[in-house]
Each structure stands twice: as structure tokens, then as C-alpha cells.
Amino acid sequence: MEYISEEKLKTVSKSIWSFLLAGMLLLVGFAVAGEHFYSSLADTAGNSVQVSQENAETVFSDPSQYSSIILKDHIDMSGITLKGKPNSSSNFTGVLDGNGFSISNLSFEGVDGSNNVGLIPAANGATIQNLRISGSVSFNFSQTDNSIVNVGLLVGKAFDTTISNCEIAVDNITLDFSKNSANVGLIAGSADLCQISDVVVKGGLDVKVDQGNTFNIGGLVGAFSSSSISRSIFFGSISTSKEQDSSQEVFVGGLLGFAQGDSKIKDNGSSATLTSTFAVQGGLIGQVSSNSAVASYNLNYCYWTGADLPAVGSNGQQYGKTDTLTSISGLSHSFLLDSQNFDPSSTGFDFDLVFGVADTEIVLQRFQTFSFSFNDTLNDYIEKPVFVVDGEEKEELTSVAYGKKIKIKLEITKLLDNGYSVENLVEYLEVQRILVSNSSVDIHGYNITSNAGENAFEIDFAANGTTAGSYSFEIFAKSYQCEFVAAKDGQVLPGGVTFSGIDPVESRSQSLTVESAKTTIMAVASGYYTFDHWNLYYRDQNGQWKTEPEANWENSDFGVNSTLASLPISFGIKPFDQAFKLEAVFSSENGIAIDFVNFNSDHIALVKVQGNTYNNQPVIILRTLTNAIIEVVMNEGYEFDSHAFVRSLQTMYNQAVAVEEVVTQSQNSDGQNVYTLKVDVAKICENGDEGFINFSLPSKVADNGSGNNLLWLWITLPCVIVAAGVAVFLIVYFKKRSQARANVKKKEKEVSYKDFYM
Numbered sequence: 001m002e003y004i005s006e007e008k009l010k011t012v013s014k015s016i017w018s019f020l021l022a023g024m025l026l027l028v029g030f031a032v033a034g035e036h037f038y039s040s041l042a043d044t045a046g047n048s049v050q051v052s053q054e055n056a057e058t059v060f061s062d063p064s065q066y067s068s069i070i071l072k073d074h075i076d077m078s079g080i081t082l083k084g085k086p087n088s089s090s091n092f093t094g095v096l097d098g099n100g101f102s103i104s105n106l107s108f109e110g111v112d113g114s115n116n117v118g119l120i121p122a123a124n125g126a127t128i129q130n131l132r133i134s135g136s137v138s139f140n141f142s143q144t145d146n147s148i149v150n151v152g153l154l155v156g157k158a159f160d161t162t163i164s165n166c167e168i169a170v171d172n173i174t175l176d177f178s179k180n181s182a183n184v185g186l187i188a189g190s191a192d193l194c195q196i197s198d199v200v201v202k203g204g205l206d207v208k209v210d211q212g213n214t215f216n217i218g219g220l221v222g223a224f225s226s227s228s229i230s231r232s233i234f235f236g237s238i239s240t241s242k243e244q245d246s247s248q249e250v251f252v253g254g255l256l257g258f259a260q261g262d263s264k265i266k267d268n269g270s271s272a273t274l275t276s277t278f279a280v281q282g283g284l285i286g287q288v289s290s291n292s293a294v295a296s297y298n299l300n301y302c303y304w305t306g307a308d309l310p311a312v313g314s315n316g317q318q319y320g321k322t323d324t325l326t327s328i329s330g331l332s333h334s335f336l337l338d339s340q341n342f343d344p345s346s347t348g349f350d351f352d353l354v355f356g357v358a359d360t361e362i363v364l365q366r367f368q369t370f371s372f373s374f375n376d377t378l379n380d381y382i383e384k385p386v387f388v389v390d391g392e393e394k395e396e397l398t399s400v401a402y403g404k405k406i407k408i409k410l411e412i413t414k415l416l417d418n419g420y421s422v423e424n425l426v427e428y429l430e431v432q433r434i435l436v437s438n439s440s441v442d443i444h445g446y447n448i449t450s451n452a453g454e455n456a457f458e459i460d461f462a463a464n465g466t467t468a469g470s471y472s473f474e475i476f477a478k479s480y481q482c483e484f485v486a487a488k489d490g491q492v493l494p495g496g497v498t499f500s501g502i503d504p505v506e507s508r509s510q511s512l513t514v515e516s517a518k519t520t521i522m523a524v525a526s527g528y529y530t531f532d533h534w535n536l537y538y539r540d541q542n543g544q545w546k547t548e549p550e551a552n553w554e555n556s557d558f559g560v561n562s563t564l565a566s567l568p569i570s571f572g573i574k575p576f577d578q579a580f581k582l583e584a585v586f587s588s589e590n591g592i593a594i595d596f597v598n599f600n601s602d603h604i605a606l607v608k609v610q611g612n613t614y615n616n617q618p619v620i621i622l623r624t625l626t627n628a629i630i631e632v633v634m635n636e637g638y639e640f641d642s643h644a645f646v647r648s649l650q651t652m653y654n655q656a657v658a659v660e661e662v663v664t665q666s667q668n669s670d671g672q673n674v675y676t677l678k679v680d681v682a683k684i685c686e687n688g689d690e691g692f693i694n695f696s697l698p699s700k701v702a703d704n705g706s707g708n709n710l711l712w713l714w715i716t717l718p719c720v721i722v723a724a725g726v727a728v729f730l731i732v733y734f735k736k737r738s739q740a741r742a743n744v745k746k747k748e749k750e751v752s753y754k755d756f757y758m
Helices: 006-045 056-061 333-337 642-653 681-686 706-757
Strands: 048-051 068-071 081-083 095-097 102-110 120-124 127-129 132-141 148-152 155-159 162-170 173-176 181-185 188-192 195-209 214-218 221-225 228-242 249-253 256-260 264-275 280-282 285-288 299-305 312-314 325-328 355-358 361-364 369-374 382-389 392-394 397-401 405-412 429-436 447-451 456-462 469-477 480-486 495-499 507-512 519-525 530-538 566-569 580-587 591-597 604-609 619-622 628-634 638-640 663-667 673-679 692-696 699-701
Touching: 048 056, 056 081, 102 148, 132 173, 148 221, 162 361, 181 195, 181 256, 195 214, 195 361, 214 228, 214 285, 228 249, 228 361, 249 312, 382 397, 405 469, 429 456, 480 495, 495 507, 495 580, 507 519, 519 530, 519 580, 591 681, 628 638, 638 673, 642 663, 642 673, 642 681, 642 692, 681 692
Parallel strands: 048 068, 068 095, 081 102, 095 127, 102 132, 120 155, 127 162, 132 162, 148 181, 155 188, 162 195, 173 195, 181 214, 188 221, 195 228, 214 249, 221 256, 228 264, 249 280, 256 285, 264 299, 285 312, 299 325, 369 469, 480 580, 591 692
Antiparallel strands: 148 155, 148 188, 181 188, 181 221, 214 221, 214 256, 249 256, 249 285, 280 285, 280 312, 355 361, 369 397, 382 392, 382 405, 405 456, 429 469, 447 456, 480 507, 495 519, 519 566, 530 580, 591 619, 604 628, 628 673, 638 699, 663 673
């Protein structure tokens, strides 16, 4: 084993301690530096600013230091000059949200080294939206370094940036370039890998060029590479001029100065007036790259004014005019509104929520204000209408910014036309139709809720061109489908239910509302049944009728008695303040059985009691009947013994009664004798009963009457005697005559014989 000296050990120990100390110092240094580094990142990432008039100059002098820039008011930049930035400067990477406000009266200055000029000089991975630039704009360029300058109002140079819902409406802008080449557009100087949509630009460009430089000038973008642009329009003019005769390369397009790569240019329009004696001009694009041309199928559904202009000024032979890539007379509202003019796979120009028309000009609604009011002809239910914006109640609204959240509160009256007062009447009503400026609108675009506490409807929506106008509402009572049924007694239907005297039925549905006051449902018993009471059912949480009826629904506060056969229903008033089912329950306790003794089926063909045929089984009828009908049909040769029946009935009545009061005789179509018996069942029951009554039905052989037979005999007997006498006379007469003839013949024979022998 190697020996280590004490001195060497000390030396090693010192080295170890030195190493550890250095390491510790290094870690502390990293920690301090790291804390500063991450703190700086956090500050930058979370550095959001709201822009007002007071801090606008500070913010837009160096926008790259903010993660988000949000306007909270209109900004006037008069007297403030924004300087361009070099390519090496930090890019703005956050969100610029104009929040529907405008920035007006911009001034820019370009000096040597400031290659990018615009409200945002350079953007990378940024979003610019909902911003309007208006008023006068001035540019002052004093560069002498021959650099390429990117000039745009929103952004000088944009990379991987989204621009949407922006509007530019500026006075004519003059740009004078002496030493520089430039990419110029009213939205952006140059755009690479960007997405631009829903943009309206109005303005003019007068560009002076010199000394043989190259210029790409577009109404929207100067140089456009591998980007997309859609639903964007330019209204304005572009003119180019030069101070001396020199060979400049100037490309001017109504939309883009130059385009290349995998760019998609669809659903756009240019109404540009292009003026130049030397520039290459195109209705849409000044020049397309010869090395990396835009595919022809990616340049489509675009239109421009100026029939003498091609779609593309240079290298544009492949973009021949078609129905959807052609010059037109003008970009009117009706043309832009017609979705057939644009790519069927896209949304086209949305004039409901995005685009609009103000003073005959196409605008973005986001920068407009709107007015709201009530129509004079309000629904009778509305007691007090109120507009609410940001918690502030107003009777009418004017100059409301786009997208502002609006609430219309409709306070509902408590008193119905029928005189009933309903505290929470709004629960029984619904808004069925909304009219804006007398035109019906899609009610589903509005969030409608009922506030029972305030007895009011609340309608929420956002301010825009579709929702603006004068409001009126059609409010109707909700319809509740209620059911009315007769409860069966086993398999027997003891009665029915009816409204307004219509024939009773086993069940029926009736649509009722809070206005259906004083409707009456009636229970009609049949046969020996009597109405007893109503059962009331409500629906359960699954929408099914509950299995058990409501208890204690008879209450003096309701003024409803469940034992009324004719039950008044005041819907909306408890207990009929929701969908319900009423079940009529009938009782058979008042029935009494009718049976017959001395019933001879040889004599009696048929017996009916209250229309029910008797089949040797008791027939049950109401014991309260005072005029029950028993019908007896007799067989031929037999008759009903009315006197005997009445005698037995007198015993049941315990009083005398005349036969003619009880029995009526007639004949049916078969010639049978029919006896109709009218009996007072109630009177019989008064004298006591055991749940049944036995009637005797006495019958007998028909009495044909003996007096009539003797009369017949006295009439026919003389005739018979005379006939018999005549018959005897004729017999005797003809017998004697026959004998005489025989005697004559005998004598004749005797004479002839004597003569023969003599």
C-alpha cells in the first residue's frame, strides 16, 4: 500500500476545499443570474398594457416590450412621431387588440437603418385584431443607405402573424423614396407565413420613386409570401410617379404588390384606381414570382374593378379570367352578400355579425355604434321595459359599441284580463317571437330567461348590425297539456268527462294556459253509478303522472271543492298552476238490483230495465230513480196482467195508484204487445230495501172475447140453415126428376115389345 505523507494530505485537503468553495460560489452566481434571467422573462411574458391617450406614445414607441396591448379608448396620435426600427430590433410577439377602438392621425419617420415602419414595426408570431386606423397619415423618409424598407400602417414587417377584423380609413398618403427600395401596403409592408382575414381598407397612396430601385406596392400588402388572405377588400387609389427618367422596377396591385410561394388568395375584392405611366399593374397583384409562383387554384374567387387590367401584372399568364376571377363594375353590398360569388367551402362575407353598411359604404361592424329602442305597440303583458348595459338601466340606448352586452328586462304585469292576480305570472308565459324594426328575427340568437323574483323576462344579446333596432315582443301564455279521465270500476266504465256539454268520453286531453280561467270540467255518471269525487295528480321529475294523488288540495284559499261534479278550473291559480290530471271517481253505493218473480218465458218474450235486457240475472239501476222504465214484450196469445201488477205495486208503494199511471200498452213492428211500466224505485226504497227489489210480472192467456163469438154465431146460423134447406130441396128435386125419366123409359120398352109380338 502506497504511503501518503501528512504534507501531501494537507495539500489534497486544501484543493478539495478550494474546489468546493468555487463550486458553491458558482452555484450562487447561477442562482442570482437565473433569478434575474427568469424574472426578466416573467416580466416580459406577463407585461400587458391597456392603452389610453395618456400612455399611447410610450407604448407604441417600443411595442415589443409588451406581451399584450389592449386599447381601452379611442387614441389620437396627433403630434406624436413613431420611428421605424431596424431588422435587428426585437419583434412584437404578443397580441394587439384594438377592442373596437380607433387610432387616428399617425406620423412615421424613417431614417438610415430603420427598415421597418408601422404602428408595429416588426411582428413575429403576433396577433393584431379589432383595430381601426383613421384620419391623416404622414411618412417622412430620409434614408440614404439604399436599404429595402417595409412600410405598413398596421405592421411594417410581419412573420407568422395573424391579422383580422381590422379596418383602415385614412386620407390620401404621400410617400417619397429617393434612395430606397420598398414594400408598401396599407395593412403591411411585407407578410411572410401570415394569415389575414376580414379586413376593409379605404385610402389612397401617392408613391414617388427614384434611382432605379424596386417597389412592390399593394392596396393591402406590399410583398406577400406563403401567406393567406381572405374576405378582405380595398377601396381607394394608388398612383406612382418619378422625379427623373430612370429605370425603376415598380409593381402595383389592387390587393398585393408581389406574391409568391404557397399563398392562398381567395374571397377578396379590390375597387382600386391604379394610375401610372411606367409601373406594371394588376387588378389584384402587381407581380407573381417566376421561381415560386402562386398556384392558380389558390388565386380564385377574387374580383377587381378596371376592365383593362389583368388579374396579375407580371408573370400572370396562367391566371386567365374566369367567372370567379374577373373584373366587375363595383364591389356592392349585394354582390358581396351573394355567397355564390365566393368559395363554397368558406364562410363568405358575413353581413350579420362581421361586415355592415354605413352611409352606403362597406364597413366592419366592430367599429360601428348601434341604437336600441322599444316599439310603441308593446305586448299587454309588459308593464315596464328596461334596457341594461354594464349594469346601468336605461329606457333607450343609442351609440352602443359593437359586441357590447345588452340586457332587456321586461317587467310583467301581475293582473290578468280575467281579473286574477298572479304574483309570478312570468313563469306561465313565454316569449314566442321577437321583432326588430318590425321584422321577425331568429329567437334562438337571444338568451331568454325568466326571473320569477322580479316577475320579469331577461333577454341577453350582443350589439351588432343584426340586433340593432326597435324591439317589440310577442308574449303568450305557456300551454300545459292536462288530462281528464274517468276511473274504471274493474272493467266497467262508470261514467265519462266532458267540457261544454260535449258527449262524455272516458278520457280527454285539454290544452290549458294561465288565461284559461273558469273552464269547467264535468263528470257524468252512467247506469247506477254516481259521481263521488275528483283525484288530482301532478307530474313527477321524470314527467310521468305520480302514482298517488295529491292530498289536501281542497283548501279554502283555492276555492275548489273536489266533490263538485261540475268543477271550475282557474288555470294558473292553485292547485291548477301547473300541468295536472283530474280523475273522476264514481260510486256504486246507490245501485239497487231489480229481479222478477212469476216470470214465465213462454208468455213473455223480452224484459228490459232502463234499457238493459233482463237475462234471468238482476239488473242494477239507481235507487234514486223516480221514473224507472220496465219494458215487457209478450208472446202471441198472451197478455200482461196490468191489474195484478198494479195491485202488487200498491203494496210496495204503500198507497193506491191507478193502472193508467203505471202501464202503457203498444205494439212493436212484429205485432207483439208491448207494455211499458213506470215505477218509482225511490219510493219503494223509502219503505225499506235489502239492496234488491223483486217485481212480479203476471201474465195470462189472451181473452179473445165470448160476446163477439155469439154475434158471429147469430149472423152465420141463418145462412147455414137456408143453405142446408136449399141443398135438401135440390137433392129431392133432382132425385124425383131422375125417377120420372126412368119410368118413361120403362113404358117405352114395354110398348115396343108388344108391338113386336102382335
